[in-house]
Amino acid sequence: MVHEILIRKLISQTKIPIARYVVNPYIGCGHGCKYCYAQFIGPFKSMKGIWGRDVYVKLNATEVFEKELYRAKGKILFSSVCDPYQPVERKYQLTRRLLEIALNHYRTVHILTKSSLVLRDLDILKNKAVTVTVTITTDDDRVRKVLEPGASSIEERIETVKKLKEAGVDVSVFVGPILPMNPEKLASKLTKFVDKISFDRMNYPWFVEEIYRKYNWTRWLNEDKVNEVVEVFRKFFDVE
Template identity: 55%
Template sequence: MIHEVNCKKIITRTKIPVAKYVINPYIGCSFGCLYCFAQFIGPFKYTSSKWDRDLWVKVNAADLIEKELPKASGDFFLSSVCDPYQHVEKKYQLTRRILQLLRSHFREAHIMTKSTLVSRDVDLLRELSVTLTITTDREDVRKILEPGAPAVEERLNTLKKLKEDGIKVSVFVGPVLPMNPENLAKQLSKYVDNVFLDALNYHRLVNSVYTKCGWQEWLTEEKFFETVEVFEKIFGKDNVRY
């Protein structure tokens, strides 16, 4: 269910290394990734709603940006507890409007998304930076753990398009999900020179699913570092961060 709301504040200070401020145009996320911390960290936890079904659209976000921006000097991150390009962005275009305002005020911004919709805004991204999240090369894994997110192949095609359009783009392989590490690393190496990997942090959210699917080894620290080693062989140790 989609709820349109007016919020009181939209720009928030953050400790995320890439930016001083964070903007979340939405509460909740229709991608519904089973492992996502935003289910219980951030405003969604106070809604008593179902993750992947209920979503709040901050319809006055752009108006607030214009009011708050003069007092916010620094870089911006979109977004920390939602995907700024999830499905409803196609209709509401909050992220697009926010980027327009940031650019008009000469602010730097970094976008992180799983969505193919990001390529819609290529005209606004040329002076910004984009990180595309690609967590696996297996579509069967994606369908279970990231049920509402775009297919793996679609994300790879989006990565290619952004690169060809001259956008500063990077890849976040996080959390590392069951995959063929060599295959994914080779595919990503066609478009980016370095990658960032992160382990799955909240095992309790997916323990039962991993057990049912026979993926338990992917919950171990050993499997994560095995994956890192494969990526290091293909990208070089200096080009893999984790």
């Protein structure tokens, strides 16, 4: 369910190492990832919506952004508590319009997404100060359908990485959180397109414990299993 809202503030400072500021064009996320921390903290929690169903569109985001941008001199992250290219972006195009404003003002941008929709905006991303990090958490689309039901398929994401690289866009991959996978298979596919990969563990495993039990994945919540995956990737990449 889509809700249209008005806001007073859009740009926030962030402690995420890859940027100084963060912009979230939406509250909530139609990807509905079962493990996502954003459903329990920050603005979505106060909205009392259902995660994966309710998305709040910041209708006046571009107007607010233009007023605030003069103070944001460092790198800007799109986004931290939603995917900037989630399904509603097809209609509202807030991310595209905000990126156009930022890039026209010579700001450096880092985009974090698990959506192939980012390819729609290649015309404004090419030859600009932009890094795109595509989140790819598994090689198994059956796992994706359970844990990331509204997100692009794994093959679509790998193809997205390929096309971004071919277009000359600075692209990287984030394997986070590490989901059940065949690490050799995923690493061998990705090594064709990226040189470095970063990782994260399941920070809030209790969000998904019941799901993992249902599918007999509980061993993937163990630290040893996560370390095993990282070691496999080290054979292919410089791991961050």
